[in-house]
Amino acid sequence: MDKKDDTLRALALPFERQELDMPGRAFWLRAEAGEAMAPWRDQLECLQSFRPAYDQLVAAGFHAVESLSGGHGLGLVSLTKHKAENRALIARGLDLLAADGMLVCCGAKDSGAASLEKEAAKRFGLVGTLSKHQCRVFWLTKADAADWAAEGTPRPVPGTDLVARAGCFSPDHADPGSMLLASLLPAAMSGRVADLGAGWGYLSHQVLGRFPAVDKIDLYEAEALALEDARTNLAGFGDRAAFHWCDVTQGVGEVAPYDWVIANPPFHEGARTDPGIGQAFIRAAWKAIRRRGKFWLVANRHLPYEAELRRWFRDVETITQAEGFKVFQASNRHDR
Numbered sequence: 265m266d267k268k269d270d271t272l273r274a275l276a277l278p279f280e281r282q283e284l285d286m287p288g289r290a291f292w293l294r295a296e297a298g299e300a301m302a303p304w305r306d307q308l309e310c311l312q313s314f315r316p317a318y319d320q321l322v323a324a325g326f327h328a329v330e331s332l333s334g335g336h337g338l339g340l341v342s343l344t345k346h347k348a349e350n351r352a353l354i355a356r357g358l359d360l361l362a363a364d365g366m367l368v369c370c371g372a373k374d375s376g377a378a379s380l381e382k383e384a385a386k387r388f389g390l391v392g393t394l395s396k397h398q399c400r401v402f403w404l405t406k407a408d409a410a411d412w413a414a415e416g417t418p419r420p421v422p423g424t425d426l427v428a429r430a431g432c433f434s435p436d437h438a439d440p441g442s443m444l445l446a447s448l449l450p451a452a453m454s455g456r457v458a459d460l461g462a463g464w465g466y467l468s469h470q471v472l473g474r475f476p477a478v479d480k481i482d483l484y485e486a487e488a489l490a491l492e493d494a495r496t497n498l499a500g501f502g503d504r505a506a507f508h509w510c511d512v513t514q515g516v517g518e519v520a521p522y523d524w525v526i527a528n529p530p531f532h533e534g535a536r537t538d539p540g541i542g543q544a545f546i547r548a549a550w551k552a553i554r555r556r557g558k559f560w561l562v563a564n565r566h567l568p569y570e571a572e573l574r575r576w577f578r579d580v581e582t583i584t585q586a587e588g589f590k591v592f593q594a595s596n597r598h599d600r
């Protein structure tokens with residue numbers, strides 16, 4: 265059992281024990297596919313802004329929705345590891361409830377669910393709680409939480425003139441790996457560019473702001489909330505930027521090949537380090553790039569990306585190793 269399964273088993277418990285009833289229609293914020301919640305698959309309207317998890321919900325037959333309206337008798341929240349995002353999720357859930365509705369929240373203890381439960385108890389009062397599978401589950405009735413809702417709004421990122429919100433990657437500062445990559449990108453950048461795992465648009469903003477010969481950049485990002493902030497951040501560049509809600513590990517689709525691809529790939533699946541994600545990004549870059557195109561990648565130095573780069577590209581150069589990161593340029597794609 266992994267951590268996600270534990271959280272889903274804990275979330276299912278109050279319903280299995282009949283401490284709470286599942287009505288004919290309920291919502292679920294940050295929903296995740298899994299057998300433990302399958303008995304209520306038809307009742308739950310599942311909201312999930314992270315594309316791989318959204319795709320898993322759809323594949324498992326859950327009812328994934330793009331938006332929700334209010335007036336629900338019951339709502340569920342799967343808590344994340346981000347405190348401010350969790351407060352905003354709870355506020356959103358409370359807002360979506362009918363006057364007599366109930367909100368059930370569940371999260372792993374080692375992601376901070378116990379301290380959030382204490383805060384929620386103090387602030388709103390709780391109707392019930394349980395502790396199982398290394399998780400905390402707590403439920404509460406409708407309340408006003410406008411101040412918690414505000415924690416989910418985009419905020420200025422210090423040191424930049426961009427915004428990002430809680431729950432996105434590195435919303436409090438530009439990532440040092442991305443800053444290193446940006447500082448090294450060659451002035452020769454031109455034509456069509458793809459930014460894989462573009463987040464709230466830091467790298468794309470650098471590219472469009474500094475290299476006027478770049479006609480257009482396509483931002484590919486799995487987290488829809490980050491992509492929304494990227495849209496705000498790049499609004500000044502008009503149609504030089506395009507935005508794609510996409511699981512890059514599945515490729516970026518049939519596209520006209522790019523002159524340049526840039527990436528600072530993710531290397532975590534939940535709490536687990538998984539270099540397979542970055543390796544899949546490398547394959548996606550290979551597939552999307554033109555024959556003489558150039559792929560620039562930054563990664564933590566310890567990650568095993570070099571062999572994968574050499575598998576797909578003839579020329580792989582380490583541009584620098586600094587501050588715990590490596591920056592590579594890969595070019596001359598192999599034909600496979």
Ligand SMILES: C[S@@+](CC[C@H](N)C(=O)[O-])C[C@H]1O[C@@H](n2cnc3c(N)ncnc32)[C@H](O)[C@@H]1O
Pocket residue numbers: 316433434439442460461462463464465466467484485486487490510511512513528529530531
């Ligand atoms: C290391 S961050 C880099 C973000 C951004 N480029 C920057 O410089 O701030 C990696 C980004 O990849 C996104 N991501 C994670 N898994 C992804 C996937 N399967 N497909 C596309 N993007 C993904 C994350 O949401 C995150 O924004």
